Amino acid sequence: MNHLVEISRNLIETCLGIKEKEEVVIVTDEEKRPLAEALYQAAQKLGAETVLMQMKEREKSGQEPPFAIAEAMKQADVAICITKHSLTHTKARKVAAAHGTRVATMPGITEDMFTDGAIAADYTEVKKLTETVTEILTRGKQVRIEKDGHVLQFSIENRYGVPSTGMYLEAGQSGNLPSGEAYIAPVEGSANGQIIVDGSIAGIGMVDEPHLLTVKDGRLVEVTGPVAAKLLATLGDQDGRQLAEFGIGTNHKARIIGIVLEDEKAFGTIHLAFGSNITFGGTIEAGVHIDLIVNKPDVFIDDVKILEKGSFIFSRATCS
Known part of the structure; x- marks a missing residue:
């Protein structure tokens, strides 16, 4: 886990520019929670005010998250969606971005993908x-x-x-x-x-x-x-x-x-x-x-x- 936390920290610092005291919402489901926890710890290490929100797994990519999660995404400085199915093409992502949230979606990502391939x-x-x-x-x-x-x-x-x-x-x-x-x-x-x-x-x-x-x-x-x-x-x-x-x-x-x-x-x-x-x-x-x-x-x-x-x-x- 420490290795994943360090990789996560480098990733979100470089690609999202997360700073101390920023409000960060991490959205996940049961399958991706272990990786979401690494991201949570990484954001904490950067001094961000971080919330981890777990929802029921969506049935397919493009399906909207619950209202409470959509609202949290809209209010945050940064939202990271690490879920089995994609939230990229949802109104929740679009509205959050329109409100100024920096949003990263990571649908289906695996531990292997954290350490090799496109992320490198x-x-x-x-x-x-x-x-x-x-x-x-x-x-x-x-x-x-x-x-x-x-x-x-x-x-x-x-x-x-x-x-x-x-x-x-x-x-x-x-x-x-x-x-x-x-x-x-x-x-x-x-x-x-x-x-x-x-x-x-x-x-x-x-x-x-x-x-x-x-x-x-x-x-x-x-x-x-x-x-x-x-x-x-x-x-x-x-x-x-x-x-x-x-x-x-x-x-x-x-x-x-x-x-x-x-x-x-x-x-x-x-x-x-x-x-x-x-x-x-x-x-x-x-x-x-x-x-x-x-x-x-x-x-x-x-x-x-x-x-x-x-x-x-x-x-x-x-x-x-």
Whole structure:
């Protein structure tokens, strides 16, 4: 535990800038409480006024926490959400950030992830790359993803890219820890085509074989593969099947380990999510948000290739 406390202290001091006398709320559930206690002790060592709040485990990512926890997050200087399922795309996170809380969400994080992988990255470099990719997304109008002979296209026109840099030092900044991604909400109803998912799926883990997803007018209409039924059941048959997010991993240290918190940050991957996106520029409020990881795709924005088999290609056209 002492080792985890020291790692936690370095992490929250560097990435959240927690200072003496700041009010810190740590939100957890039964499964993640041992790691939450390490964070609690670390914040205490930094002299923060720290509260640990445990809630009943959420049923799926994107489900709101209890009202009392949402209120506590809103009133704190810093909120750290270390839970099995993600609170990232919830109103509670969005409202807390709007009130000036610095929010870090750590869904599904494990002890191994505390000591290796994405968390060990140079976050100065992660921040630089993430902000560059975010600018490209914000300027873009149309995305085309190609992989293994399948193509998925959608609009991002008039949408703003979101940087998740891993450094949340200013009031109202929020994102994942560990981090390293730039993402955006596709225009609802604009997506058409097919995509191969061969990395992992949030709440399910690494996939043993590729899954083929078919999207029509922004809605997931068919999935083929061993966990297709489980994915569709989790998303439900309403707005949970709407394409909600397109993201690009920017962390060289991140690994594909079957936990989406790290998987979606991996350099060389993109991810798509279905469900809610109202918290980052979209209009969908579905009570669920499920990310799916794609390895080494080709990605074009406005017909300019920015990723070739997962590797960045930055030209003057994309960076100027």
